[in-house]
Amino acid sequence: MRRNFSLSGVLLAAVVLAALILPGRSWAEVTCQANPALVRITLGYHGLPVEIKGNSAPGDDVIVKVSSLPEDLHLKYKGKAGGIFWMKLGTLIFKHAPSVYLLSSSSPINTTLSPEIRGQNIIGLDALQRRIEVSAEHGPLPPGDWFSQFLAFKERDKVYASTEGNVTIDPKGGYSLRLDWPYKAAPGKYKIEVYTAHHGMLTGSATSEMQVEMTGVVKQISDMSFNKRGTYGLIAIVVALVVGFAVGNIFKGGGAH
Amino acid sequence: MYMYLPIALTSVNYLLVIALGLTVGLLSGLFGVGGGFLMTPLLMMIGIPPTIAAGTDANQIVAASSSGMFTHWRLGNVDYKMGIYLLIGGFLGGAVGVQVIKFLSATGGADFLIKMTYVVMLGLVGSFMFVESLVAILRKKTESHHHSAAASGAKKGGLMATLPMQIHFDKSGVTFSALVPFALGIFVGVLAAIMGVGGGFLMVPVMIYMLRMPMHVVVGTSLFQILFTCIEVTYLQAYYNHTVDFPLAILLLIGSVFGAQIGAILGRKLHGDQLKILLSIIVLGVTVKMVLELVTQPAILLSHVGGH
Structure with missing residues (x-):
């Protein structure tokens, strides 16, 4: 009787423990x-x-x-x-x-x-x-x-x-x-x-x-394009003009048709 | 090898972008066109959103055309008087074209108009230039073609002589009404705005065939007109639409300014008719590509909002 109690007690405890632990684990x-x-x-x-x-x-x-x-x-x-x-x-x-x-x-x-x-x-x-x-x-x-x-x-x-x-x-x-x-x-x-x-x-x-x-330059450019739109547009134009004329000046010997 | 573009929100191989700029800049220096009709589709092919491609392209054309125009200005190849009349007309036509697109976008017909305008205009301009240049080259082998060109020019001059405000354009050596370049400027401006390009590939044939200007003055004057048009477009695109990606423009202009100079040097070695036939082949090639795109089912039927 005592042995039966002890076995069923262990089984019950195991099930309860599994039920409690497994999903929660x-x-x-x-x-x-x-x-x-x-x-x-x-x-x-x-x-x-x-x-x-x-x-x-x-x-x-x-x-x-x-x-x-x-x-x-x-x-x-x-x-x-x-x-x-x-x-x-x-x-x-x-x-x-x-x-x-x-x-x-x-x-x-x-x-x-x-x-x-x-x-x-x-x-x-x-x-x-x-x-x-x-x-x-x-x-x-x-x-x-x-x-x-x-x-x-x-x-x-x-x-x-x-x-x-x-x-x-x-x-x-x-x-x-x-x-x-x-x-x-x-x-x-x-x-x-x-x-x-x-x-x-x-x-x-x-x-x-x-x-x-x-971050860094990428963020600065992005921010400027949205927050200082006029300045951004002008900088884009001025840089393009400066680079264009500078390279045109470098190729002084280059001519056209 | 890669650079992140803060406005386009994508990353590109910068060597590839510089090479694109070099190629299109070469065309700019060689033919006096801005190259927008080539550059914008090329940028879209490497993953740049259409609106950013168009806006940034205008920025790089400022560099390429200023570089090319500087060279032509030094050589005395810019007809400023003609350029200003074309420019005023172009600005006015551009404003009208923008309103046309705005109206058609609201009614849903913009894409059809843009595509059809591209195909028809590129096809007409390319075919006409190709045939005309080919005939001129073939004729030159048997007799001087200058005689026929002069005769044709005289005929045009006779028709235009009836219009008021007759002006002599010293640099180009032609005399006609100021209304002619003004009206042509409006016409090209409207088409350029509808097509979203600077209009160089339309303006060059107009100056050659309708205004009968010498080829070397055509290139310099076209670059002058393109430069100011694209300065305006760059500012407006940056201010209103946030579609100018400055790092992308820098990469493109590094390539294009050198390409423009190489193009100008190469152009010295080619005859006017050879240049025209080369440009017509490129224009016809772009037309064929566009027709194929129109009749072939695309793999993906969705695209970003904006652009053509």
Whole structure:
């Protein structure tokens, strides 16, 4: 009787402990950190590698999403005019679309998480497609697969991507990702979201931020073009004239026809 | 190898951009055109947004045309009187053209008008120059073509002699009404504004074939007119639209000012008809490319807002 009590007590304790610890373990353990967390745009900037790493439970799959805040993006669309010429016919609005969406994972996300969980957390391009609303600025939406076009447009600039297998998992726990940060990503704040999963269930998540900002001469020129527009225009003209006349003077022997 | 452009918000290989500037500057020095009709599409091809490409191009043309004009001014190849009449007309025509585009943008017909104007004008100018230059070169082998050119010029002069405000343009050696360059300036200005370019490739044929100016004065005078037009455009683009990327312009002008000088030197070695036929081939090449773009389905049907 006492032996039976002791065995059932241990089992009960194990279940209770697992119920308490297992879900909480992953949520508590997951961390993420970008290095560098501040990307400085200098004159020689051409994008740079950003390392994102953190803790995760051993055996868990890891998904890393880096994105900007959703906004309404306006893009011109081309179609056939008069049945002959391809030209811009109007403007489409892509509502709730981030300007940057970079998804990386340790395994194929279709097998890692259910469609419902992916949809709730906007994980994957399918989930993103369901979130983005496409409409025409004037009149009805012209026929066409505009999300695929939008994706191709963004992927060409390397600001949208979904890559499977590029997150490295440490068997002892932890993960790391080397992301080639696209130079076309505009200055601003970007959200890093990390999700861990096991057997199709979310086991944890963590968020962090990274900042992209102009610095030095690049920032000075940008600020001047917006804050001192007249001076900026005059400087651009004067420099062009000085260089033009100076080079013309250097080539004194050069003549014309 | 790379430079970040703070207004275009992109990064470019600066050697490539300098090479682009050199190539277009060479055309500028050789033919007296600003090269906007070539440079803007080339910049778009390397990932510069259309509006920034057009605005910055005007800035680099200021450097290229001032460099070329300086050389021509020293050689006495600028007809200032003619240039000022063309310029006044050009400014007026440009203002009218901007309003036309503004109206059509609101009604949705701007893109069609711009594309069609490009194809028709480039096609007409290129074909006419090509045929005319080819005939002149072939005729020269059998007889002097100067006789026929003079006869043609005299005919034009006869028609224009009936107009008021007759003026003799010493440098160009022609006499006609001041209204002629003024009206032609307006015509080119309207088209240049619609097409978003300086208008050199239109102005040069106008000066050669309609005003019958000598080739060496045409190039210098065209550069004079382009210089002032692009100074105006650069300032307005920088002030109102934030579309002048100064670092990009610097890279382009490093290449273009040297290219313009090399073009001017090369031009000395070529005859006027040879220059014209070369320019016509380039213009026709751009026309063919544009026609192909119009009839071929693009891989991506979306593009940034702004530009052509």
